[in-house]
Amino acid sequence: MTTRFFGAPVKRNEDRKLLTGQALFIDDVELPGMLHAAFLRSQVAHAQIKQIDVSRARKRPGVVAVYTAHDYGAYWQPGPLLVPPPPIPGIIFNQRTQVPLAKDKIRHVGEPIVVVVAESRYIAEDALDDIEVDLEPLPAVVDIEAGLAAASPHVHDDLDSNIAAHVRQTKGDYRSAAAKADLILKRRFRYEHGISSPIETRGVVAQWNARGRHMTIWDTTQAPVFVRNGLAGILGLGERQVRVIAPFVGGGFGPKIMMFYPEEVALPWISMRLNRPVKWIEDRLEHFFATTHERGQIHDAEMAVARDGRILGIKDVFLHDTGAYDPYGLTVPINSQCTLLGPYVVPAYDSTFTAVFTNLPIVTPYRGAGRQHGVFVMERLLDLAAHELKIDPAEIRRRNLIPSDAFPYKNDIIYQDFQPLEYDSGNYEPVLDKALEAIGYAKFIREEQPRLRAQGRCVGIGVACYVEGTGIGPYEGAKVQVQANGKVSVATGIGTQGQGHFTSFAQIVADQLGVDVTEVDIVTGDTDQFYWGAGTFASRGAVVAGNAVNEASRVVRQKALKLASDAFECSEDDLVIADGKVSIVGIPEKFITMGELAQRANPIRGAVKPGTEPGLESTQYFGPPMGATANGVHAAIIEVDPQTFELKVLKYVVVHDCGTVINPMILAGQIHGGVAQGIGNAFYEKLSFDDQGQLLNASLADYLLPTALEIPRMELDHTTTPSPLNPLGIKGAGEAGAIPVGPLFAQAIEDALELKGKKIELLEIPLSPSRVFELTRKAEIS
C-alpha cells in the first residue's frame, strides 16, 4: 500500500457539500403537491381532556385535514418499548410509553393533541388557533421526591404510585466494608442534565406512492432501520414497502433516536390517507417540549474509605426523573448506576434506584446518557474523602485506579447492553500522569496558585477521571462494492449526524482496497441502500459499523486478488493492491484496475464457476460480545471573579484513551464538542420548571447554550490501549468529552474560592454564577 489512511488526520469527504450549501437536510426535501403539518400541543402539564372542537379549523381555507386521537381509530396505539429492562433479579418496571396524540389525558406540556394539515405551514399554524380544547387541569407531578409521596397525584391513573422502575444491583458486601472503614462520607447530590438542542430541530417528510404501494420517509433519526421496521408494522406494510432515509442530520446527541415520536407516527399515516406528501419541521419552541430531555437525579450516596484513601465500598440510593413516559426503558439510570464505579477498584457496591414518572417531557439518553450523574457522585465523594483525609485530590484518585494487570476487569453488575459490566482493557495511570503533567498540576499548587492568591485572584484546579462503556452491540453491517468506474461504494445502516463517517469509514476501505480516500463513497441512513442495522448511539458507530466496513473491505480485497490472479495466471502472493489497481510485484506496468476487475466479476458471456458470486462486493456484519470501555482524565484551571462569580477557564486538558484511532482530527472534534456540551451542562444550561410543570426558559435567549466566548481552548492528548473485542481495536469516543465536566468544575470552583475552608460544598449541577453566589451567601449568613 502506498498511503496508509487509517490513523491519519484525513480531511473530510463530506465537507464540500456542507460548505457550499448543497447537502440535503430534512427541510430541504421539496416534493410536488407537498402538504405541511402543525401540531396543537398542550399548554398545561397535567389535565383531563373534556372536549376538542376542530370544526372551525377544518373550515379555514387552505386546511386539508385535521385529526385528533379519535380520528386515528385503531391506528392509535401507545409506542413500543424501545429498550426492555435488563435481566436484573428483582427488577420492577412499569412500561408506560408515549401515545401518538393525547386522547383522554395530558401528561406533559407540549404533548400533541391535534394535527392540522394544510397547503402551507403558515396556514396550518393559523388553524391551530381555531381549535378549542376544553381541559380540566390537574395538579402536576414535577418534583421527583414529592412524586413518591402517598398524597401525590398520579401521572398514570392505572398505577398506584408514580414508580416507573425500581432496581437494586450489588457487588460484594457493602455493610461489612463499611464496618471496616476509617471514614464514611455521606452526602446528597443533585445532578440535572438538559436538552441536547442540536441546531437542526427534528423533522419528518412522508410520501406515500399509492400505485407502487410504497412509503418513503425522510426522518432526522439516528436509527433509520428501527424506524422502518416499526413504521412498516403499524402501517400494515411489509418492511420492503417502506424506505426510511436519514439525510444529512444537523446534530443528534441522542434524542433523535427515540422512537416513535408522535410526529413520526402521524406523518406517514396522513400521507397514506391524503395520498399526498406531507412535511413537518419542529420549531425551536416545540423542541423544548416535544423532543426528549435528559434531566435530574437525586443521589443519597455514601463512601466507606480506609485511612490511606482506598475505597472500601459505596452505597448509593437515587431517584431518577423519567418524565411522563418511559419508552427508552432504563438505559439512563443503569448507565448512572454502572458508570459511577469509574476507573476505580470498588470492592463493595450497593446501588438502588427508583425511576419516577413526572408531568414533564420524556427522558431518553442525551450524550453521556446518565453517565455524568454517576461520575459526579463518585468524583465528588473522592474530593470530600481527600479533604477529610488530607490527601491530595489527584493522589487519592491514583491510589484507587484499577491496576493495568487487572484487565479484563469484572464489576459483577449488569450494564445497559444486558451484559455483565466488564472493562475489556485499560491502562489508567499513564492517562492520569499525562493529564497532571499537561495541566502543570504540581507547579500550579506549589507556585502559581499561591502567587495568584497573593494578588487577590481566585484561581483553582480540578482533575476528574471517568470510564465510558462504548461500542455496544448488537451489531452493524456494511456492503462494500467496487464499481466499474473504479470508485468504491459503501453502505451501512447507521445514521450520521456530523461524526465524519463519510471519511473515517472511507479511510478503513481505502487502506484495504488500495484506493484514495476520496474514491470511496459512503451511504449511511438509507434503508434501501443497507437493510439491516441498529443505529448511531452509545458511542458505537466507529466501533461496530467501522469493524463491519473493515470486514467487508477485507473480503472484497480477497476477491480482487483472486480475480487478478486468475487474469494474470499467477499466485495471489505475487500481487500488490495500490493506487486503484492490482499489479504484479516488481512489474508495475503489468496491472489491472479495480474497475476492470469489477467488470470481470460480472461477465456478460461465458461460464461462471460454481460457488462464485458475481460482483466485486461483499456484505459483512460485526457484533461485539460486549461494549468496549474507554477512559480519560480532564483537568482544568479555572478563575472565578469573586464579585460576579463569572468563570474564566485558564487551561483545559483532556487525556483520553479510546483504543486505536481512525482519524485523530475527527476524534479531536468529538472531544471538543463533548467538552463544550459538558461545560454548558456544568455552568450555563438549566431547564427551569415551575411547580406546574411549565418550562420557564423555552427559548435559546433564555436557555443558554455556550458560545465561542464561554468555551476555552482545549489541549488534548491520548494514550492507546486497543480493545481486544474487535479486530480494529477501536473504542468509542463520542460521549467522552461531555462526561466528567460537572465534577471538574465543582472541584475547581471550590478550590478557586477556597470554599472547603468555609464549609461550603458544591454538590449539584448545573451551577451558574447566581447559584454559586447563592450557595456562598447562604453559608455566610448561617
Next chain:
Amino acid sequence: MQPEPHDIELSVNGTTYRRAVESRILLSDFLRHDLLLAGTHVGCEHGVCGACTILLDGSPVRSCLMLAVQANGHELSTVEGLANSDGELHPVQQAMHDHHGLQCGYCTAGILMTMTAFLQENPLPSEHEVREALSGNLCRCTGYQNIVDAMLAAAQAMRTAAP
C-alpha cells in the same frame, strides 16, 4: 381571506428574482422554499442561533428576523454564492475544511456568512476578536475551537491574497 401578495424584486448572489409574496413570509422561508436556495438554514426562528445569517447589502442579518418584503430592492448574498464560479472555495470555506471547523454542518452557512463579513471589516483579528464575532452563532458540535483556528487561518489567507 387570502392576503394580497406584494411584488418584490431582489438580487441574490448576483441573480435578480421577481416574485409575488405574502407580507408575512419570512425572508428565510422565501430564500429556502421559494427561491430553493436551501443552503441557508433555520435553527431557532428567534434570532439567537445565527444559522440563518445572510448578507444584506454586505452586512450580516438574520434572515429569520426579516420579512421577504423588507428585502425588496436589496442585494443579498448567501452561502451558495461564496465559492467562485469554477467551484474554488472561498478562503473562509477552505479554512473550515482544512481545520475541521464543521461537524454536522447545519450551523456552518451562518458562520461562513457572519465571518466573511467580519474578516472584511477586520482583516487582522486577535483570537478574542474572532471569538467575539463568532459569539452570535451557536454551534453544538465543534466546541468552536477549530472554527476559531479556521478563521485565524482564513484571515491570513485573505490578507495574503489581497493586493
